[in-house]
Amino acid sequence: MLHAIIMAGGSGTRFWPxxxxxxxxxxxxxxxxxxxxxxTVDRVRSLVDRERILVVTGADQAAAxxxxxxxxxxxxxxxxxxxxxxxxxxxxxxxLVARRDPEGVMIVMxxxxxxxxxxxxxxxxxxxxxxxxxxxxxxxxxxxxxTRPETGYGYIERGEPLEVEDGAIAHRVARFRExxxxxxxxxxxxxxxxxxxxxxxxxRAAAILEELKTHRPxxxxxxxxxxxxxxxxxxxxxxxxxxxxxxxxxxxxxVLERSSKVVVVEAPYRWSDVGDWRALAAFLELDLAGxxxxxxxxxxxxxxxxxxxxxxxxxxxxxxxxxxxxxxGGAVLVARKDQLDQLKALVEKLSGAGHSAFL
Amino acid sequence: MLHAIIMAGGSGTRFWPxxxxxxxxxxxxxxxxxxxxxxTVDRVRSLVDRERILVVTGADQAAAxxxxxxxxxxxxxxxxxxxxxxxxxxxxxxxLVARRDPEGVMIVMxxxxxxxxxxxxxxxxxxxxxxxxxxxxxxxxxxxxxTRPETGYGYIERGEPLEVEDGAIAHRVARFRExxxxxxxxxxxxxxxxxxxxxxxxxRAAAILEELKTHRPxxxxxxxxxxxxxxxxxxxxxxxxxxxxxxxxxxxxxVLERSSKVVVVEAPYRWSDVGDWRALAAFLELDLAGxxxxxxxxxxxxxxxxxxxxxxxxxxxxxxxxxxxxxxGGAVLVARKDQLDQLKALVEKLSGAGHSAFL
Numbered sequence: 001m002l003h004a005i006i007m008a009g010g011s012g013t014r015f016w017p018x019x020x021x022x023x024x025x026x027x028x029x030x031x032x033x034x035x036x037x038x039x040t041v042d043r044v045r046s047l048v049d050r051e052r053i054l055v056v057t058g059a060d061q062a063a064a065x066x067x068x069x070x071x072x073x074x075x076x077x078x079x080x081x082x083x084x085x086x087x088x089x090x091x092x093x094x095x096l097v098a099r100r101d102p103e104g105v106m107i108v109m110x111x112x113x114x115x116x117x118x119x120x121x122x123x124x125x126x127x128x129x130x131x132x133x134x135x136x137x138x139x140x141x142x143x144x145x146x147t148r149p150e151t152g153y154g155y156i157e158r159g160e161p162l163e164v165e166d167g168a169i170a171h172r173v174a175r176f177r178e179x180x181x182x183x184x185x186x187x188x189x190x191x192x193x194x195x196x197x198x199x200x201x202x203x204r205a206a207a208i209l210e211e212l213k214t215h216r217p218x219x220x221x222x223x224x225x226x227x228x229x230x231x232x233x234x235x236x237x238x239x240x241x242x243x244x245x246x247x248x249x250x251x252x253x254x255v256l257e258r259s260s261k262v263v264v265v266e267a268p269y270r271w272s273d274v275g276d277w278r279a280l281a282a283f284l285e286l287d288l289a290g291x292x293x294x295x296x297x298x299x300x301x302x303x304x305x306x307x308x309x310x311x312x313x314x315x316x317x318x319x320x321x322x323x324x325x326x327x328x329g330g331a332v333l334v335a336r337k338d339q340l341d342q343l344k345a346l347v348e349k350l351s352g353a354g355h356s357a358f359l
Numbered sequence: 360m361l362h363a364i365i366m367a368g369g370s371g372t373r374f375w376p377x378x379x380x381x382x383x384x385x386x387x388x389x390x391x392x393x394x395x396x397x398x399t400v401d402r403v404r405s406l407v408d409r410e411r412i413l414v415v416t417g418a419d420q421a422a423a424x425x426x427x428x429x430x431x432x433x434x435x436x437x438x439x440x441x442x443x444x445x446x447x448x449x450x451x452x453x454x455l456v457a458r459r460d461p462e463g464v465m466i467v468m469x470x471x472x473x474x475x476x477x478x479x480x481x482x483x484x485x486x487x488x489x490x491x492x493x494x495x496x497x498x499x500x501x502x503x504x505x506t507r508p509e510t511g512y513g514y515i516e517r518g519e520p521l522e523v524e525d526g527a528i529a530h531r532v533a534r535f536r537e538x539x540x541x542x543x544x545x546x547x548x549x550x551x552x553x554x555x556x557x558x559x560x561x562x563r564a565a566a567i568l569e570e571l572k573t574h575r576p577x578x579x580x581x582x583x584x585x586x587x588x589x590x591x592x593x594x595x596x597x598x599x600x601x602x603x604x605x606x607x608x609x610x611x612x613x614v615l616e617r618s619s620k621v622v623v624v625e626a627p628y629r630w631s632d633v634g635d636w637r638a639l640a641a642f643l644e645l646d647l648a649g650x651x652x653x654x655x656x657x658x659x660x661x662x663x664x665x666x667x668x669x670x671x672x673x674x675x676x677x678x679x680x681x682x683x684x685x686x687x688g689g690a691v692l693v694a695r696k697d698q699l700d701q702l703k704a705l706v707e708k709l710s711g712a713g714h715s716a717f718l
Contacts, residue, residue, distance in 0.1 A: 315690075334674070334677070
């Protein structure tokens with residue numbers, strides 16, 4: 001049976017002032033009427049029964065997360081006692097799945113990506129399932145064909161081609177590459193052999209647990225102790241006690257970079273991890289002057305800007321160009337688009353300046 | 360005895376989004392802890408007893424105006440049934456003063472100017488009173504020595520010098536000139552004979568009424584009918600009925616441009632009519648990068664901008680230059696400083712765009 005694991009643990013400052021400590025990116029309506037988390041659940045609803053959709057989040061976001069997903073069983077919102085990166089998150093979820101359904105297959109995906117259209121996403125999952133049917137040990141990843149020498153993503157180098165019955169483009173993975181510098185990224189782009197790592201995975205729960213045991217035995221052992229307590233009175237206490245002691249490492253580094261079982265399917269969908277306001281602009285309405293707008297906005301003699309107003313507010317611009325203007329929760333950000341990399345530093349400044357209320 | 364007439368009838372859009380239809384410029388705390396109206400009253404409080412400070416405002420702003428001036432007698436807030444420009448306003452006030460105090464002298468001033476320091480203002484009033492003591496028919500105006508070829512102000516050309524006992528610089532007025540074009544303004548500046556008309560006047564109520572009768576007989580007659588009704592049960596009805604029929608004309612054009620009694624005293628104070636956000640910036644705190652800031656503002660790598668946040672809000676800027684950013688009442692303005700002349704057009708656009716709530 002198919003299970004979905006939605007990783008909804010992120011916080012981050014790149015959508016400040018809309019994102020706040022208690023309202024991280026995945027809980028926002030950034031593009032569309034539903035939040036990114038809700039859209040992520042919507043995307044798998046036709047493939048996976050609601051009983052088998054697991055959302056893993058942080059303890060301090062669990063309530064807000066559950067409130068956005070009222071049609072999921074409450075026990076399917078799993079709250080991590082402490083953030084331990086994706087290997088522990090995926091391992092815990094795999095353990096939970098395997099206990100209920102030893103042959104279960106899981107789709108793992110972050111709660112804060114944009115993927116369009118859903119039909120193409122569904123087709124890519126079908127390709128992954130076909131690969132796993134042929135090779136139950138396969139760890140299927142998805143790669144996005146790069147369109148620019150992006151230094152903010154990990155890359156996957158394709159190896160031998162793999163035949164998939166539905167004609168999807170798939171390859172064995174030659175190797176994973178962490179975020180490259182600009183020169184390396186340009187080289188990657190020119191070879192045509194490198195794909196962006198979309199951070200979305202499909203595998204049998206038993207398969208990933210097996211690989212974790214091989215490549216991260218201590219982590220696997222800790223997870224086993226937690227999973228053994230599932231269904232007992234000790235579960236909460238065990239999770240609280242052991243989870244924070246697990247190694248903090250991404251699943252890519254812990255397993256995927258080391259395993260020989262990894263396959264990459266070329267994503268047939270439009271994908272973005274929507275890393276900042278500039279990336280979001282591609283998904284917003286454009287006015288005639290090339291401004292990406294959201295909410296109540298009045299622009300005069302202005303172009304090439306990203307203009308976002310919260311419900312009930314108004315953003316009015318006059319004669320501006322190349323700006324990001326965002327109004328949310330009493331705070332206003334006005335930034336030059338090409339300076340957005342400094343947003344994190346700006347937000348960190350708030351606390352020292354006595355403006356913690358806006359964090 | 361000395362009376363003060365404060366003209367608080369303006370509305371306008373040049374301080375949008377802080378100024379709104381029901382909260383015009385003079386009712387705002389633009390510079391300092393007190394509103395411009397309150398600062399204007401404060402400025403005359405040591406010269407004029409509170410019983411003799413009259414504030415003339417519009418019917419729809421009377422309540423908000425009175426609320427800011429709780430230590431003035433309620434009947435001293437005079438509400439015009441319709442806006443009829445300054446000749447009718449001054450004439451009405453002169454009639455009210457003359458009725459209570461036939462020999463009364465009145466200071467007339469707008470409620471939305473910045474004048475610093477108050478001591479210099481007081482000295483200028485003393486000079487005016489000395490001139491009137493020597494010539495009871497004199498109409499004293501104040502002129503500001505121009506520092507730039509400003510096209511937004513009226514000018515006063517100096518005539519014969521006039522000796523004042525306290526040594527103030529005063530002249531007969533050769534003529535008034537309305538807002539000039541840029542070339543003319545440059546010429547005015549180069550001659551050294553032209554002063555900006557500060558719009559502040561001192562004269563005997565009887566003297567201005569006399570000149571109104573000479574130069575605007577119909578207007579004077581209408582005012583007389585209204586003044587005759589003061590103290591009777593018919594006053595409100597008479598004011599409501601007749602005031603809106605009075606000629607709509609500035610006191611400058613109605614009387615000052617035509618009268619031979621006009622004297623100009625060179626203002627010994629720093630004066631500004633604070634025409635827009637740029638003009639206000641001169642009175643705000645500057646940060647090290649030359650940003651004029653008010654309220655909660657965090658700036659990174661930004662300069663030469665005007666950054667205004669309302670109480671309880673926050674404005675954060677990143678990498679910007681030469682902008683005006685103002686947050687107020689749910690609305691945000693981001694404008695290039697050199698495009699502020701277009702603000703009126705932008706605000707007018709709001710109504711058509713369904714954003715009347717922000718007007």
